[in-house]
Amino acid sequence: MTTMTYALSDSATMLRRSLRHIRRYPSMTVPLIVAPVVFLLLFVYVFGGTLGAGLGGPAGGGRREYVDYVTPGILLLTVAGAATATAVSIATDMTTGIVARFRTMAIFRPALLTGHVIGSVLQTLLGVVAVLAVAVVIGFRPVESPVRWLAAAGILLLLIVAITWVAVVMGLVSDSVETASNLPMLLMILPFFGSGFVPTSSMPAWLGWTAAHQPFTPVMESLRALLMGTAVGDRAWLAVGWCALITGVSFLGAKKLMNREGPA
Amino acid sequence: MTLSLQEPATAVVATGLRKAYGDHVVLDGIDLRVPAGTVLALLGPNGAGKTTTVRILTTLITADGGVASVAGHDVRRDGDAVRAAIGLTGQFAAVDELLTGAENLAMMAALHHLGRAERQRRTDELLSQFDLVGAARRPAATYSGGMRRRLDIAMGLVGRPRVLFLDEPTTGLDPRSRRDVWRLIRELVAGGTTVFLTTQYLEEADRLADRIALLDHGRIVAEGTPAELKRLIPGGHLRLRFTDPSQLTAAARIFENGTRDDEELTLRVPGDSALTSLRGLLDKLDEASIDAAELAIHTPDLDDVFLALTGQPTEATR
Numbered sequence: 001m002t003t004m005t006y007a008l009s010d011s012a013t014m015l016r017r018s019l020r021h022i023r024r025y026p027s028m029t030v031p032l033i034v035a036p037v038v039f040l041l042l043f044v045y046v047f048g049g050t051l052g053a054g055l056g057g058p059a060g061g062g063r064r065e066y067v068d069y070v071t072p073g074i075l076l077l078t079v080a081g082a083a084t085a086t087a088v089s090i091a092t093d094m095t096t097g098i099v100a101r102f103r104t105m106a107i108f109r110p111a112l113l114t115g116h117v118i119g120s121v122l123q124t125l126l127g128v129v130a131v132l133a134v135a136v137v138i139g140f141r142p143v144e145s146p147v148r149w150l151a152a153a154g155i156l157l158l159l160i161v162a163i164t165w166v167a168v169v170m171g172l173v174s175d176s177v178e179t180a181s182n183l184p185m186l187l188m189i190l191p192f193f194g195s196g197f198v199p200t201s202s203m204p205a206w207l208g209w210t211a212a213h214q215p216f217t218p219v220m221e222s223l224r225a226l227l228m229g230t231a232v233g234d235r236a237w238l239a240v241g242w243c244a245l246i247t248g249v250s251f252l253g254a255k256k257l258m259n260r261e262g263p264a
Numbered sequence: 265m266t267l268s269l270q271e272p273a274t275a276v277v278a279t280g281l282r283k284a285y286g287d288h289v290v291l292d293g294i295d296l297r298v299p300a301g302t303v304l305a306l307l308g309p310n311g312a313g314k315t316t317t318v319r320i321l322t323t324l325i326t327a328d329g330g331v332a333s334v335a336g337h338d339v340r341r342d343g344d345a346v347r348a349a350i351g352l353t354g355q356f357a358a359v360d361e362l363l364t365g366a367e368n369l370a371m372m373a374a375l376h377h378l379g380r381a382e383r384q385r386r387t388d389e390l391l392s393q394f395d396l397v398g399a400a401r402r403p404a405a406t407y408s409g410g411m412r413r414r415l416d417i418a419m420g421l422v423g424r425p426r427v428l429f430l431d432e433p434t435t436g437l438d439p440r441s442r443r444d445v446w447r448l449i450r451e452l453v454a455g456g457t458t459v460f461l462t463t464q465y466l467e468e469a470d471r472l473a474d475r476i477a478l479l480d481h482g483r484i485v486a487e488g489t490p491a492e493l494k495r496l497i498p499g500g501h502l503r504l505r506f507t508d509p510s511q512l513t514a515a516a517r518i519f520e521n522g523t524r525d526d527e528e529l530t531l532r533v534p535g536d537s538a539l540t541s542l543r544g545l546l547d548k549l550d551e552a553s554i555d556a557a558e559l560a561i562h563t564p565d566l567d568d569v570f571l572a573l574t575g576q577p578t579e580a581t582r
Binding site (some may be wrong): 009010016021025089100101102103105106107 | 292322323324344345347348350354358359360362363367371375376377403419422423434460
């Protein structure tokens with residue numbers, strides 16, 4: 001067999017392993033869906049009336065309009081939350097002897113990570129679809145344009161890949177499973193310090209500027225524009241650029257961390 | 265030039281291996297040689313450098329100095345060839361807890377790129393060889409320590425390695441599971457596998473190994489067959505036990521080189537189990553009409569060797 005065949009077959013073996021883990025351990029996946037759904041309901045029904053009024057949209061704003069505004073933010077929250085599962089499963093592998101075992105075998109090395117990454121991306125997609133379904137049930141109404149949906153799905157997928165690689169790095173730098181489950185919390189704060197729940201223009205100037213320029217904001221703005229039928233502009237390219245940059249840097253970081261020597 | 269298909273006669277060769285983490289020297293230039301088809305036990309207390317040695321030989325880490333080859337391949341330059349020839353069982357059972365025993369083995373078979381039918385065959389074969397058929401469909405998380413270790417060793421064997429590294433394979437096991445693991449290792453060796461074993465148990469090394477290397481503070485302090493190592497300790501002793509102190513005193517007067525213990529009422533006399541020295545001792549007791557209640561012969565064991573060479577007892581005797 002050639003190296004290429006090994007690469008495919010080893011990655012498939014590792015992906016099978018990851019998917020089995022996800023299936024066998026639903027208590028890791030369920031919170032990934034439940035937590036963002038709770039946030040969605042909280043923000044729409046508890047805060048939505050007031051926050052929606054503050055939007056000052058054409059219909060005067062309100063709960064109805066706030067569902068549309070907040071859904072992209074909640075989707076990003078879902079993606080950020082799913083990073084916990086990825087980081088934990090990577091850290092679990094690293095802290096038990098199983099990675100040492102794989103590394104003493106003549107296998108395609110990157111398969112150790114690609115299995116996790118593909119499995120995590122699928123797991124996150126599952127969460128995103130579930131959360132989106134709840135949003136639609138409580139009144140989220142995107143424009144009817146399959147092209148725009150496809151573009152939004154594309155950007156979301158790029159973000160999921162980027163955040164998954166960040167989570168891989170977080171899992172690799174953690175010396176314990178506990179650390180690995182805490183680090184991704186940092187990611188979950190980002191949608192709040194962006195345009196996820198309120199427009200950045202409503203924040204104090206210094207914070208608004210930071211919030212408008214952090215990577216999650218162009219992603220949320222693009223999703224919102226694509227799904228609500230407003231002009232997308234350059235934001236989409238900015239979002240794609242951020243995702244590509246984050247993926248690239250995290251990938252290289254993960255590769256370096258994976259090849260380092262552990263202590264005796 | 266013709267390529268030889270013969271097994272290299274030496275499965276593991278290491279010369280001058282050195283490894284340090286910062287100022288802490290873990291391996292201070294060790295030399296090892298394991299002929300193919302034999303068992304070498306690397307024996308030493310915790311922190312002696314056993315696991316570091318295994319990690320270097322299995323390509324997990326690189327040495328700071330020295331060279332090593334496994335199954336004829338240089339561990340530094342030809343890691344893939346080394347990895348294709350070895351199996352490893354770690355000190356802490358490296359099994360996938362969420363997968364069943366059968367799934368763990370099938371995963372290893374897939375990573376060894378066996379065909380679908382062969383994967384199934386090898387999995388079934390190892391399950392029955394390691395007495396795990398009944399537990400095959402249960403997640404490894406539900407296994408007992410002994411079962412998990414058996415699965416761990418079985419996973420290291422899926423690819424039929426020519427050289428098997430067993431890093432403290434019985435640490436933490438109960439005596440019965442330990443004997444099970446010993447039996448399995450003996451069967452493997454009978455089948456021609458070379459075994460590189462690390463252990464802190466002298467009994468384990470004594471029972472399993474053809475040769476033993478004593479590792480202490482990153483140096484090999486002695487190397488040889490178990491019998492050769494025992495010979496490093498000059499002679500054993502004979503121990504006489506008496507029923508009353510006057511007899512002990514009388515005996516101590518005859519055997520001036522003896523060591524008396526008044527509490528135990530015993531006298532330790534240097535000597536061995538050779539018939540002549542035994543007869544001499546008994547004759548002297550007869551002449552003086554001293555009646556000993558008990559006579560025990562103590563031949564030196566590896567504990568004595570370890571104590572004599574390193575100045576400290578091993579974990580097992582501490």
